[in-house]
Structures are given as C-alpha cells and as structure tokens.
Amino acid sequence: MHKKLFIPGPTEVRQDILDAQATPLIGHRTKAFTELYTGIIDKLKELLETNNFITVLTASGTIFMEGAIRNCVNNDVLCCVNGAFSDRWFKIAQKCDRNSDVITVDWGKAIKPEMVDEKLKSKKYEALTLVQNETSTGVRNPIEDIAKVMKNYPDVLFLVDTVSSLMGDKINIEELGIDICLASSQKAFALPPGLALCIVSDKALEKAKTVKGRGHYCDFVGLKDYFDKKGQTPSTPAITLMYAMDKQLDKIKAEGMGNRFKRHAEMAKYVQDWGKKYFSMFSEPGYESVTVSCMNNTRKISVADLNTELGKRGYAISNGYGKLKELAFRIAHMGDLTLDEIKELINNINEILGI
Ligand SMILES: Cc1ncc(COP(=O)(O)O)c(C=O)c1O
Incomplete structure (x- = not known):
C-alpha cells in the first residue's frame, strides 16, 4: 500500500505529475528541449516574481x-546555524576551505536580526x-527582519x-535582497x-567573476553564459523531471501563489494548534515554519511505533531529525497536500494514540 507522505521531503507527488515523467524523451540539444527549459525558467520567474537569473540543475539542493x-x-x-541543515552549510564552507565564522543558537531557536548585525x-x-x-527543527528564521539588517551591509x-x-x-527574493536563493524539487514544489x-x-554573478576555483558543474558564470547562448544547461539534464516540473508549474499557476501560501498557512495552523494541545512545539514560539511542524514528544510515545501503525493505514510522518529522534517528531504540510488530508492524518494519529 502506498503511504501518503507527510514527511519533509520527498513530499507527496500527484499521479498526473508522476505520469508526466513518462513522456517520450527528446534530445537535450534540440529546439524542443530549449523550449521546454526556457519555458520552465520563464514560469519560475513569473511565479517567484523575480527577474534574477534562474538555473535548474539535475542534482539535489x-x-x-x-x-x-x-x-x-x-x-x-x-x-547562521540553528539546526542540522544550517550546520551542513557551515561544514560545506569549511570543506571548501573558506574562513567560516558562525552564529550558533540552540536547535529550535531562531536566528535574530541583532545577532547578525553584531557579527x-x-x-x-x-x-x-x-x-x-x-527542516530539522521546524523553525522559520525571520528573514524579513534579517534582510533589513543585510541592507546595511551591501x-x-x-x-x-x-x-x-x-x-x-x-x-520576496528581490525585495529582501536575496543574492542566492536555492531550493530542491522534492519539497514544497511537490x-x-x-x-x-x-x-x-x-550582484552574486558579478562577484562570482572575481572568485577563483568556482569549479565546473555549478559555475554560475558558465551556467549563465550557456543559458544566454543556448537556452539549455551545459550538461545532460533529467529531461523526464523537467516534464514533471513544467506541468507542475502550470498547476501551481492555476492554483495561484496567494492561494498556495494561504493553504500552507492553514495546514500549519491546524497542525500547530493540535501540537500545542496534545504535545508542545519544539520551535520557538512565533517562529514556527509554515511547511513543517516539529513537536516535542511530551507524551513519551514511541514515534517509531506510531509511524508503523500509521503506515498500516497508509500514512507516513517523520521522527525527530538526528539527535531529536524519539524526543520530537515532525509532520510536514507542504507541496500539494490539502487541509482535508492533514485533518485525516491527525484524526488517525488521535485514534492510534487514544487522545
Ligand atoms: C533546509 C534544507 N536544506 C538543504 C537540504 C538538502 O537538500 P537536498 O537533500 O535536496 O540536497 C535539505 C533537505 O532536506 C533541507 O531541508
């Protein structure tokens, strides 16, 4: 039985999007591919309301x-480090041999603008x-306030x-002055x-021109040059995934970004109201994510057993990440999931736990 995914990636992908991947292949140096790829980039620019350069590579985030x-x-x-993925970025910077300083706060807490300013x-x-x-803690860092600080350090x-x-x-990528905004397909894109x-x-592209050893696969200057000349990616892309993305972007447009954000906010509120009633939130109050909620396991349930029982009913949630295993658990409410599906999941959890 398929378990519907309420985990923070990969998220549930609808059947028509899965089916789009079965479209017969085309060559990646053909006009047809250029149309597909440049179409995707145009759709992304429209949905994300940005004119910045966008590249889509065959890789994970x-x-x-x-x-x-x-x-x-x-x-x-x-x-800025306040969880597993921000720590990964710090470690990547170290592995790239850059001098890497860090602002660290406890897992579950948010990075505050004044911390950034001070450093x-x-x-x-x-x-x-x-x-x-x-994603590891369900914390949404206050990017709008941090962006205001960043404006003082152009x-x-x-x-x-x-x-x-x-x-x-x-x-708001451009309004917030974000120079690099990165994402993966398997999350809220569904x-x-x-x-x-x-x-x-x-600004980032200009800076890149001055940086040595940018490498090849992910060289922004090379990617932009190639795109400007050919409307393609320099190396062979996952064309089948591009079909799926193209279709999904049309569906997202049809839903409307405003509606999509509203749906995510409603799902988050529902899960977090439930989380506060029966458990407690791991994330600092006021900084809860709208795509994934992390609850403290205050009832000392076996999260693994809960997930096994949920699995028999066709659902999957996530245990706490890394050191939070069994101490916390996560429910993702992102992508194309609906409030009704979230309610159905929560009803099943309540039944299993007898709460
Ligand atoms: C916040 C965050 N950053 C980075 C990553 C890594 O992304 P990927 O697995 O697509 O490389 C993840 C994956 O879960 C994530 O949640």
Missing part, C-alpha cells in the same frame, strides 16, 4: 549550498548563509536556503527528487 560558497566567497563567510559589525565578511526554514552577499519552503512560504534550483542576483 545541496549542490547549490556548495555552489553558493564556491561562487560567492573567496575568503570569509559567516554562517557583521565586527568583521568584513563576503557573504552570510541563512537557512530560512530549518557588500555582504545574502545566501539563503529555501529548500523546504520555496513555493509554500512567501519569499515534485520528485532530482532537480535543484538556484536564483542568482546580478
């Missing part, structure tokens, strides 16, 4: 966490990394991971894994 560092930082980067005041950095939606590039929020949470997206500002 991590490629752009590394790519952002390799393209935008020669020496010094400041990383940026103390030293000249080339870039700041921020995971806007920490030489510091603003590198933002929206892997688990883009298309579910409103991110697509299969395998495509990664990056939205790159002109």
Whole structure:
C-alpha cells in the first residue's frame, strides 16, 4: 500500500505529475528541449516574481549550498546555524576551505536580526548563509527582519536556503535582497527528487567573476553564459523531471501563489494548534515554519511505533531529525497536500494514540 507522505521531503507527488515523467524523451540539444527549459525558467520567474537569473540543475539542493560558497566567497563567510541543515552549510564552507565564522543558537531557536548585525559589525565578511526554514527543527528564521539588517551591509552577499519552503512560504527574493536563493524539487514544489534550483542576483554573478576555483558543474558564470547562448544547461539534464516540473508549474499557476501560501498557512495552523494541545512545539514560539511542524514528544510515545501503525493505514510522518529522534517528531504540510488530508492524518494519529 502506498503511504501518503507527510514527511519533509520527498513530499507527496500527484499521479498526473508522476505520469508526466513518462513522456517520450527528446534530445537535450534540440529546439524542443530549449523550449521546454526556457519555458520552465520563464514560469519560475513569473511565479517567484523575480527577474534574477534562474538555473535548474539535475542534482539535489545541496549542490547549490556548495555552489553558493564556491561562487560567492573567496575568503570569509559567516554562517547562521540553528539546526542540522544550517550546520551542513557551515561544514560545506569549511570543506571548501573558506574562513567560516558562525552564529550558533540552540536547535529550535531562531536566528535574530541583532545577532547578525553584531557579527557583521565586527568583521568584513563576503557573504552570510541563512537557512530560512530549518527542516530539522521546524523553525522559520525571520528573514524579513534579517534582510533589513543585510541592507546595511551591501557588500555582504545574502545566501539563503529555501529548500523546504520555496513555493509554500512567501519569499520576496528581490525585495529582501536575496543574492542566492536555492531550493530542491522534492519539497514544497511537490515534485520528485532530482532537480535543484538556484536564483542568482546580478550582484552574486558579478562577484562570482572575481572568485577563483568556482569549479565546473555549478559555475554560475558558465551556467549563465550557456543559458544566454543556448537556452539549455551545459550538461545532460533529467529531461523526464523537467516534464514533471513544467506541468507542475502550470498547476501551481492555476492554483495561484496567494492561494498556495494561504493553504500552507492553514495546514500549519491546524497542525500547530493540535501540537500545542496534545504535545508542545519544539520551535520557538512565533517562529514556527509554515511547511513543517516539529513537536516535542511530551507524551513519551514511541514515534517509531506510531509511524508503523500509521503506515498500516497508509500514512507516513517523520521522527525527530538526528539527535531529536524519539524526543520530537515532525509532520510536514507542504507541496500539494490539502487541509482535508492533514485533518485525516491527525484524526488517525488521535485514534492510534487514544487522545
Ligand atoms: C533546509 C534544507 N536544506 C538543504 C537540504 C538538502 O537538500 P537536498 O537533500 O535536496 O540536497 C535539505 C533537505 O532536506 C533541507 O531541508
């Protein structure tokens, strides 16, 4: 039996989108592919309300966490760390041999604008990394307030991971001055894994031209040149996934971004009201994510057993991430899930737990 996915990626993909992947292949150096790919980029620009350069690569989102560092930082980067994925970005920066400083807060807490201001005041950095939606803890960092601080440091590039929020949470890329906005297909896009997206500002592109050793696969300057000349990607793309993305972007447009954000906010509220009533939220009050909720396991249930029982009924949720296993659990409400589906899941959890 298929278990409907209420996990924070991969998320549930609707059958018509899965079916789109079965469209017969075309060559990736044909006019037909150029039309498909440039069409996708135009649709993304329209939905995300940006004119910044957008590239879609065949990879998972991590490629752009590394790519952002390799393209935008020669020496010094400041990383905001408040969970597993923001910590991954910090470690990637270290592995790329950049001088990486860090702002660390406890898991479950949010990064605050004044923390960023204090650090940026103390030293000249080339870039700041921020995971806007920490999937491991269900925390939404206050990007709008942090962006206001960033405006006072125009030489510091603003590198933002929206892997688990883009298309579910409103991110005003240009208004917030985001220089790198990266995401993966398998989250709020409600697509299969395998495509990664990056939205790159002109400022980031100019900076990249001055950075040595950008590598090849993820070189923003090379990607932009190739796109401008051919309307394609330099290496062979996952064409079948592109079919799915193309169709899904049409469906997202038909839903309307405003409606999509509203649906996500309603699902988040429902899960978090339930979480507060029967458990407690792991995420700091006021900073709850709109795409994934993380609850403290205050009732000391076996999360693994709960998931086994849910599995028999055709649902899957997530245990706590890493060190939070069994201490917390997560319910994702992102992508194409509906409030009715969330209610159905919660009713089943209540039945299983007898609450
Ligand atoms: C916030 C965040 N950043 C980065 C990643 C890594 O993305 P990917 O697995 O697509 O490489 C994830 C994956 O869950 C994530 O949630």
